[in-house]
Amino acid sequence: MGDPGLSGRFGQFGGRFVPESLVPACMELEEAFRSAWADPAFHTELDDLLHHYGGRPTPVTECPRLSAELGVRVLLKREDLAHTGSHKINNVVGQALLARRMGKTRLIAETGAGQHGVATATAAALFGMECVVYMGEVDTQRQELNVFRMELLGAEVRPVSSGSRTLKDAVNEALREWVASVGNTHYCLGSVMGPHPYPWMVREFQRVIGEEARAQCRQLLGGSDPDVVVACAGGGSNAAGIFAGFADATTSSLVAVEAAGGAAMATGIPGVLHGMRSALMQDEEGQILEATSISAGLDYPGIGPEHAHLAEVGRARYESAADDEVLEAFQRLARTEGIIPALESAHAVAWVIAAAKRSEMPSGSTVLVNLSGRGDKDVAQVRDILRAQR
Amino acid sequence: MTAGHPARGEGAIHTGAPNTNTANTDRARRARPGALESALRARRDAGHKLLVPYLTGGMDDQWLITLEALAGSGADAIEVGIPFSDPMIDGATIQEASLRSLVRGTTPDGILADLSRIDVGVPIVVMTYYNLIYRAGHERIAGMMAESHVSGAIIPDLPLEELEPWAKAADSAGVATVLLVAPSTPSERIAAICGRSRGFVYAVGRMGVTGEQAVLSASARQVAERVTAVTDIPVCVGIGVSTPEQAAAVSEVADGVVVGSALVRRLLEGEGPEGAAAFVSSLRRALDAG
Numbered sequence: 001m002g003d004p005g006l007s008g009r010f011g012q013f014g015g016r017f018v019p020e021s022l023v024p025a026c027m028e029l030e031e032a033f034r035s036a037w038a039d040p041a042f043h044t045e046l047d048d049l050l051h052h053y054g055g056r057p058t059p060v061t062e063c064p065r066l067s068a069e070l071g072v073r074v075l076l077k078r079e080d081l082a083h084t085g086s087h088k089i090n091n092v093v094g095q096a097l098l099a100r101r102m103g104k105t106r107l108i109a110e111t112g113a114g115q116h117g118v119a120t121a122t123a124a125a126l127f128g129m130e131c132v133v134y135m136g137e138v139d140t141q142r143q144e145l146n147v148f149r150m151e152l153l154g155a156e157v158r159p160v161s162s163g164s165r166t167l168k169d170a171v172n173e174a175l176r177e178w179v180a181s182v183g184n185t186h187y188c189l190g191s192v193m194g195p196h197p198y199p200w201m202v203r204e205f206q207r208v209i210g211e212e213a214r215a216q217c218r219q220l221l222g223g224s225d226p227d228v229v230v231a232c233a234g235g236g237s238n239a240a241g242i243f244a245g246f247a248d249a250t251t252s253s254l255v256a257v258e259a260a261g262g263a264a265m266a267t268g269i270p271g272v273l274h275g276m277r278s279a280l281m282q283d284e285e286g287q288i289l290e291a292t293s294i295s296a297g298l299d300y301p302g303i304g305p306e307h308a309h310l311a312e313v314g315r316a317r318y319e320s321a322a323d324d325e326v327l328e329a330f331q332r333l334a335r336t337e338g339i340i341p342a343l344e345s346a347h348a349v350a351w352v353i354a355a356a357k358r359s360e361m362p363s364g365s366t367v368l369v370n371l372s373g374r375g376d377k378d379v380a381q382v383r384d385i386l387r388a389q390r
Numbered sequence: 391m392t393a394g395h396p397a398r399g400e401g402a403i404h405t406g407a408p409n410t411n412t413a414n415t416d417r418a419r420r421a422r423p424g425a426l427e428s429a430l431r432a433r434r435d436a437g438h439k440l441l442v443p444y445l446t447g448g449m450d451d452q453w454l455i456t457l458e459a460l461a462g463s464g465a466d467a468i469e470v471g472i473p474f475s476d477p478m479i480d481g482a483t484i485q486e487a488s489l490r491s492l493v494r495g496t497t498p499d500g501i502l503a504d505l506s507r508i509d510v511g512v513p514i515v516v517m518t519y520y521n522l523i524y525r526a527g528h529e530r531i532a533g534m535m536a537e538s539h540v541s542g543a544i545i546p547d548l549p550l551e552e553l554e555p556w557a558k559a560a561d562s563a564g565v566a567t568v569l570l571v572a573p574s575t576p577s578e579r580i581a582a583i584c585g586r587s588r589g590f591v592y593a594v595g596r597m598g599v600t601g602e603q604a605v606l607s608a609s610a611r612q613v614a615e616r617v618t619a620v621t622d623i624p625v626c627v628g629i630g631v632s633t634p635e636q637a638a639a640v641s642e643v644a645d646g647v648v649v650g651s652a653l654v655r656r657l658l659e660g661e662g663p664e665g666a667a668a669f670v671s672s673l674r675r676a677l678d679a680g
């Protein structure tokens with residue numbers, strides 16, 4: 001998983017399909033990122049912040065009871081323990097540092113579950129920047145608490161009422177706003193999607209997950225790597241981050257799990273949206289379809305372009321989990337291990353449970369799950385669903 | 391001709407498809423290669439300012455009648471939007487028109503088929519987003535555009551670097567690909583964009599999405615000056631040009647204007663073909679008086 005070059009291509013995917021107004025901004029961002037990423041001082045500052053502010057490194061945790069039930073050894077990479085409760089902070093601290101280096105004073109972001117919005121609002125507070133977060137109206141309702149968190153952190157949350165009123169539309173609105181404010185504003189995109197350099201840059205900022213996890217696994221596993229590495233994928237940033245530690249260096253199988261109702265890889269075909277060519281859920285004319293998932297963070301009809309490429313070359317597999325399996329996994333991890341996962345992360349756990357049941361992983365296999373976030377934000381939603389089911 | 395730019399009006403027309411035999415009678419109804427640019431150049435060089443109204447295709451059941459009304463009220467070319475589910479460069483007004491059109495069941499093929507059945511007497515330029523083109527297939531949809539006597543295409547999310555292979559397909563079908571220059575575009579890049587643009591150059595008047603503006607941005611005149619300084623292709627300013635006064639003001643430096651949201655809003659409000667014609671006539675008068 002390397003440098004996609006000036007054209008931002010991962011095989012046939014990626015690119016920079018944005019209006020001319022934004023092309024210079026994307027080029028400026030790419031240049032700034034290339035220079036920062038080659039600058040040891042930038043890395044020192046970033047690593048320091050991720051450690052002292054972000055709480056890194058996050059641990060890898062054994063799951064003895066779940067492992068015994070499933071017959072495979074389950075390890076969790078604990079991004080839920082990072083500051084703000086998910087992996088999103090890794091990317092946001094990197095982009096905020098970069099924005100400051102570029103002289104930008106304002107951050108805008110889209111958010112689905114609200115985790116990326118909370119992380120962006122957090123970084124904006126830390127750096128004394130103005131912050132506006134776009135969030136689909138549907139998501140402001142199901143993730144009400146995160147809206148309030150963002151506001152507490154000093155950000156303005158703008159509900160988006162166009163289209164499906166979820167993540168896809170929040171991205172549209174953030175891009176529209178960026179066109180009008182690009183002079184002083186950095187668009188802090190939350191996943192490995194969008195126009196070049198975002199898919200690459202966000203993966204590099206999330207790479208820390210995979211690098212830590214590989215070293216931690218080697219220690220735990222007596223120098224070997226896990227057989228399977230699993231992560232959920234909306235846009236695919238936590239998956240890209242953990243895959244980056246394993247894709248080239250190991251022969252571990254890589255599995256990304258999308259929401260069944262937002263499975264761009266299973267049900268999509270190549271297309272162009274939000275500045276990138278990737279797999280997209282779309283109709284025969286090319287109109288984008290609306291994703292539907294219990295989890296706001298995976299409610300997205302596309303996936304990052306590097307994932308489409310990893311699938312095409314066969315380095316990673318793309319699976320999906322249905323809402324009911326996810327709810328089941330959410331509760332099961334809570335009861336067996338005392339860890340309440342984010343609904344997004346519960347997709348990865350759900351796939352492990354299903355794959356173990358199908359004996360897809362030989363018993364005794366080791367599977368590393370990227371637990372991308374904690375479930376506090378989802379507790380009210382899950383309570384309502386479970387009550388309604390009774 | 392724009393004062394201060396002696397080269398303007400003296401260049402060769404980019405046909406984009408030098409080998410196409412325009413005398414072929416099978417293709418009598420096809421758009422002639424270079425038709426858009428030669429029509430606009432002829433008007434400009436005769437001393438007129440160019441008026442290009444925008445309308446979202448299929449936004450109501452009268453849109454084809456409106457199209458004729460626009461042509462009859464002084465439009466030099468008409469931009470027809472093919473609606474996309476995620477119109478990223480469009481503000482609330484054109485988003486609403488796109489949505490209405492899609493709810494009516496509009497498809498790209500359907501709009502092109504409708505256009506193939508009429509001839510309004512001025513060039514038609516379609517505006518759409520790249521995914522619809524990519525999904526349909528470059529050659530197939532470029533061919534369909536040509537069959538529907540569409541003479542140009544504007545694809546705002548397809549910048550210079552990503553232009554091929556669409557531009558290749560469009561060139562060989564004889565469809566002019568109109569490129570955009572933005573206020574943020576650096577000078578070297580303006581020259582490169584103008585070198586590849588066909589028909590006209592679309593100078594984006596303000597940093598922002600489509601939508602009516604009470605005041606013309608200073609950037610509208612600036613971008614027009616920067617673009618007309620380096621190219622002889624007609625230059626029209628669009629995005630944020632909303633009133634006859636604004637159209638006249640920006641046309642002091644530009645060759646003409648594209649007016650979208652201000653017209654589409656009137657249509658959304660139910661003014662119909664007559665209201666659209668009245669508005670476009672008022673733009674025409676302002677441009678002619680200027």
Ligand SMILES: Cc1ncc(COP(=O)(O)O)c(C=O)c1O
Binds near residue numbers: 191238345372
């Ligand atoms: C905890 C958590 N995991 C995963 C995601 C999905 O994003 P990505 O696929 O980029 O990791 C989100 C997005 O909101 C999230 O909050």
